[in-house]
Amino acid sequence: MTEHSLWRFSRALHRAINERQFAEIEPLIDEDVDWTIHGPVELFPYFGSRRGKAAVLEVIRQIADRVRVHRFDREQIMLGREAASSLLRYSLTVLDTNKPVRVRLAHFAQFREGRLSSMRILIDSYELAEQTVYPPHMRMVAVSA
């Protein structure tokens, strides 16, 4: 039984982020990949949409410049023939401050011939901003929505 593309990609991604080894992930990304991390790009410039392998590799490099992954737990997982989704809980260290951060995200990936062709990531950006950037006096209050 062939290993699902998600597992190969996931291992290579975490190796790229933690060890700055990009050789493993480079062949697993389609030349025309569509990539979006939904979130405030003004706060996190490596969020937003990218098109093409070079742009996506650059985003992964930028993430690797900033954080290390300590652990991640897949709270939900769904594998299709050439698609995969997970709801993940990440424990990270911010390299700039050495601060631990815990954040939840969901990814929706599509693969073509074993290579990543599309990735959309939704991130709990409020939780991330609260731990990395919000000064206590700027914390938000409840909204009636």
Added chain:
Amino acid sequence: MADDINRQRVLNFFAAYYGGDVEAAVKCCAEDMLLMVYLPVELFPHLGPQRGRKAVADLMAVLDARYSQRRHEVPFLVADSQRAAAIVDVTYTKRDDGRVIRLPSGNFLELRGGLITEIRCFFDTIDWVEQLSGRDLVGPLLRETGPALRPPGRITPPLAPAK
């Protein structure tokens, strides 16, 4: 085969839910289904894990009261005999000021006996709060702190205050 059937069940549920058809939406759900919306509890104290078809009906009533139009697209959906995951891009028009809100949501569903037993909805939370409240959360932060998660050794000064 079961994958295709569940895929259609999930599409039917989204069509009923965003189309405002309460009866059809709750018929897709098990009596004891779990509805979990991942939003900060300090901002949305009335949300959180809820059980039962009534939770779906109640949430639909809130949407109906606040939004005059709801449209949805499902650009990603994968399903098997027990589970499904989907991105739903939703467009709401607010009743009170006519503002249009566009939000992607990540959805993880579990199914049993042809019914949805669990729905977990996940969002980009800052975008959600900004669009619902109409408040700019990011601008004041940028002016005070600058971009978050800088690489080590690179100091980016905060942006100058708006004049």
